[in-house]
Amino acid sequence: MRKELCRNFQQGSCRYGERCRYLHPQQTKPNNPFGFGTQQQQNKTSNNPFGFGVQGGSNSNRPNQSQQPFQNTWQRNPSSGSGASTQQSGKQTQQADHKCTDPAACKRVIQEDLKNERPMWKLTCYAHCKHLPCDVSGDVSYEELRAMAYEESKRGIPLQSIVERERNLQNAKVAEFENFLRSPYRGAVTANQTPSIFPPATQVNSSPPGGFSAFNQQPAFPNTNAGGGGPPNPFGRFNQQPNAFSVNTPQPAPSGPSGFQSQPSSFGPGPAAPSAFQPSVSFKPASFGPGPVAPSGFQSQPASFGPGPGLSTPPQNSSIFPSVTPTPAFNSNQNNQTGFSFNSPVASFTSPAVDTTNTPSGTELQAGGAPVDTSIWLKEKWNPGEIPEQAPPDAFVHR
């Protein structure tokens, strides 16, 4: 193999791809500090402006330019963004086979993703490793947001507060991502899957009710979490109340602070954690309002994530939740929290019924979680949906 650089490849039009006699910089994989194996890319040809098969790294190509239809001669635009395309092509390999063995690597992946490829839609969930459960959950689709807005408007809520509520929701989510970026989970997962350093399980409830997140703690629910486990989601319906997105009632617009924000986001899928499920009924959780809330303490912790990075420590939650009745518990921040959910005072649990008008589904508020069956921590491998929301009790951590 000749040692010269392939001129065609640099222009993005080498037809030989792997077979080419000249050097294609990305093949040499200079940036492979983590020793990732060869890219499993199916597509090694140099013309890969869409990054077929490659995850991560930003692609500064402009395929749209000067395209004659059907020509497919993607020209890498040398001036576009950053000649970065060649430098980054090496980086692209890094994420191809990411394994959560090294927290620093994970963090790097997360940082790159969030820096280079932040989607314009902010109320999204996120996982730094494909195929694994979300690190940041509690996503809301734009249809849900829109349905919510229409619903509120029908009820006579002024546009101003709708917009404000949505903006808060969005800010909260963005803040959640920022927090996550700053302190993604600490290290390898205990049992495959994402690490879950959740507040001690005992808290239970702590996990923000919200959430839909799939993980319900109960081992019993294999994936589907039917919201709340036990009673079929009584909470689910909670949402009905306008809260779905937090707002609801008294306070429209959740006020900022509160780290998690789950608030706004909580609605819905509540950022993570939904541990709430759980029939918890015992708690009164009802609320969930603020979803993840729990930790109100945190603020910074993303806490909400479901399984993901533990972050948090919130352990504090415990105090918060108790009774759930809305809010107050939360202390701090959340003001609005109360707004949430509770629309229906605890009593409502059961029936979701509520209004047919359909509250925007948004948030399903789930009551705080019930205690997790600690044997779940002893399992070697979790199925999706079984992963507890809460952190393992200390006994299980740091083996």
Next chain:
Amino acid sequence: MTLLPSVGRELSNPPSDGISNLRFSNSSDHLLVSSWDKSVRLYDANADSMRGEFKHGGGAVLDCCFHDESSGFSACADHKVRRIDFNAGKEDILGMHDEPVRCVEYSYAAGQVITGSWDRTIKCWDPRAASGPERSQIGTYKQPERVNSLSLVGNHLVVATAGRHVNIYDLRNMAQPEQRRESSLKYQTRCVRCYPNGTGYALSSVEGRVSMEFFDLSEAAQAKKYAFKCHRKSEDGRDIVYPVNAIAFHPIYGTFATGGCDGFVNVWDGNNKKRLYQYSKYPTSIAALSFSRDGGLLAIASSYTFEEGDKPHEPDAIFVRNVNEIEVKPKPKVYPNPPA
């Protein structure tokens, strides 16, 4: 009817609010369109005429599908699943969910209507049963999260929910999913569509990516899966990353079109991993796409999807293009040294 060669024919009498989905019939060029203006409309795409408008008083209609030439189903934000009789101009309620119904599909293989809702369930209904949820509901299946999209091919049902979960069912045995997966994309899933050849599905997300997956869990099949970036715009060294809202497969060639919030529709060859074509930019986000039964027409809903909240936007419109073979036909790779 305005004739704009670059974007196709714009249909007259479009819905008065956002378009949530549109579908061509399997047996004609009739187009069924569901909208946030609480109506379902039936158009004759070739004649550019509206054949019917079915108002659903309850709430925005989030999805619709055909049953046969004379009837269809709709999924509504008022939690109800309705059956619409096009000729009689009436609709009745087939069943209900506990939250807005987000998706509806009709399975010819199973003879059932399948709906997905934000109440975290999917339900199967018998369309021939007497109306009323008690009679017509065949089953209800819990999902890990709110259902965002679902797609059918043959006996496979793929359900994509919030939280990036994907459940794959065999319609013949719905008691539990055949497979449970997490999306291989990192962000929220927007749309899932099965390949017409029944071997897998394409999944799109809000991060300007589409992933191509396969049902077969064998190593060989899983090695073929991949993801690619699309619907992005490069600016100042960063990408502006648009959600990919819609995917539609060409029924004959198996190539597919994707539509994003950037207003572009791209046509891709999944096997050869190339983009085949990009249509001219549409006025606003692409909310939905559908190929006609022979692949000769492509309907495009150019309708702002509220990905940036409430803001002034171009009017919602439906464009119908005549599809040229060259835009959708795969072009196999050309090797420099063909085998002897």
